[in-house]
Amino acid sequence: MFIQALIAGIAVGSVYALIALGMVLIYKASSVINFSQGALVMIGAYITYAVVTGIPAPLWITIPIAIGLSALLGVVIERLIFRYMTGVDLIAVIMVTLGISFLLEGSTTAIWGTLNYSFPKILPEMSFSLGGIHISEVYIWSFIFSMVILIMFTLFFKYSKIGLRMRAVADNQKASISLGIHPGKMISLSWAISCVVATIGGVMLANIKLLNLGLSGIGILVFPVVILGGLDSIIGAVLGGFIIGILGSLSAVYAGGLMGGAVDQVVSFVILLIILLVKPYGLFGTKETLRL
Amino acid sequence: MILDVKDIEVYYNNVILAIEDINISIEQGQIVSLLGANGAGKSTCLKAISGLLEVEKGRVTRGEIYFEGKRVDQLGAIERVKSGICLVAEGRQLLKTLTVEENLKVGSLIRKDSASVIKDDLERMYTYFPILKQRAKQVSETLSGGEQQMLVIARTIMMRPKLLLLDEPSLGLAPLIAAAVISEIHRINQELGTTILLVEQNAALALPISNKAYIITNGRVALCSTPEEMKKIDLRDYYLGRKRAAI
Ligand SMILES: Nc1ncnc2c1ncn2[C@@H]1O[C@H](COP(=O)(O)OP(=O)(O)OP(=O)(O)O)[C@@H](O)[C@H]1O
Ligand SMILES: [Mg+2]
Secondary structure, three states, X not given: OXXXXXXXXXXXXXXXXXXXXXXXXXXXXXXXXXXXXXXXXXXXXXXXXXXXXXXXXXXXXXXXXXXXXXXXXXXXXXXXXXXXXXXOOHHHHHHHHHHXXXXXXXXXXXXXXXXXXXXXXXXXXXXXXXXOEEEOHHHHHHHHHHHHHHHHHHHHHHHOHHHHHHHHHHHOHHHHHHOOOOHHHHHHHHHHHHXXXXXXXXXXXXXXXXXXXXXXXXXXXXXXXXXXXXXXXXHHHHHHHHHHHHHHHHHHHXXXXXXXXXXXXXXXXXXXXXXXXXXXXOOOOOOOOOOO | OOEEEEEEEEEEOOOEEEEEEEEEEEOOOOEEEEEEOOOOOHHHXXXXXXXXXXXXXXXXXXXXXXXXXXXXOOOOHXXXXXXXXXXXXXXXXXXXXXXXXXXXXXXXXXXXXXXXXXXXXXXHHHHHOHHHHHOOOOEHHHOOHHHHHHHHHHHHHOXXXXXXXEEOOOOXXXXXXXXXXXXXXXXXXXXXXXXXXXEEOOHHHHHHHOOEEEEEEOOEEEEEEOHHHHHHOOOHHHHOOOOOOOO
């Protein structure tokens, strides 16, 4: 029981980490706290569902199309909205991201309705058991995928030219301009990447659970993850993801009976409260980020 | 003439007149100094040439700037960087979360040279500023003030500018370190042939390496002369505003 809950927590936590990474990227590049991340997770999963079930082609064609569409969505959001919001109050920016969230949820309801869809099996079958305990394969795949993607990003930021440019812009926009780097282009790219990781996270969650509007609720869970890690820390997002994932999963098993469902979400926010009291910048954050 | 600044006027926020009328010309390969008191308009002048005024809501409202014969005052900052005008701004604009070596690499990103040429250049920077080699893997935020200044200069040289604009490289440095930085700037000019426009408060440091110097007071050129001539006169008259623009 404990092992199973722990493994489920690690798997879900790795997905949280991925989604939180998207929020951190945008925050670092442009100081926007993106409350629409959850909605992006949801719409990403729906887009992928539509592409995979709608286009009669193998997965190695349809999945990249879905990923490409997600990236495009990110670029469009940045170009049409946030490009014009530099120097605007943080609170106004947050309101706009909430607005985007409602817009995306509304559009999804309009297009797909409020039904539950079960996601087509896109992950290869794999059976796994540990000490006689069977472990659901979606957990293993989620974990593997998330880790691979997180490692790829780490390498990307450390060694690629574009990754270096993105870090430069996140660090100092004025200096970046004088070094010949367009901040706008890098911020667009952050949105694209953020939407892509949101989509991947959404697809994995839809595989673990079901595909429905409830997926956007992940935003509420990922927010404590990001705050826990520190809004501007990638490592923080990853560790925060695991911590919240594991604690949520364990508490659902051990305390779920006492309080009924949704105890995992309560736990996330209790942790969030404690963290903010003790370390206002999160565990790894450096900047004074929230003064709402 | 590599740079020709003609009768420029600069406003910030459309209301603050920072430069009234400035003319500057620089020949290829020269070091030219801009001297003058606080608030005279020296930094503004460099921002006008580099195009970085745009990020501070400043605007050239009159006059023209020519670089290599082409008019550039209408171009964006990044276009000017790509054409070879590179600024080391005041206040040591580090990428503070990046390591020393990463800072230098970011400088080379606009170049189309091969990786090996860039690697050679990186090593060259380490010969100009050996301390940076020792600090290569260190996050740049942890450098001392002098090391930071060396890093931003080296990073800008990694861009291989045709015209290097330097804003008070000696500011806040111990006298010995300031002298060392100035002498490396001279060496860069000699070895790489980089044309340099140097803003300095410290005339004693800047004049010996300059081909020509301008004194700016209240947004105007008060004096333009050779360093030899400048040494003969009392610069304090200009700094303290006892003498104004000659014409
Ligand atoms: N970003 C800005 N916004 C508004 N006014 C500015 C700005 N930057 C400079 N100024 C004004 O323009 C004038 C010239 O400033 P500038 O920074 O060019 O002087 P400086 O010669 O470089 O002085 P210092 O030696 O102190 O660096 C000053 O009156 C200053 O107040
Ligand atoms: Mg200045």
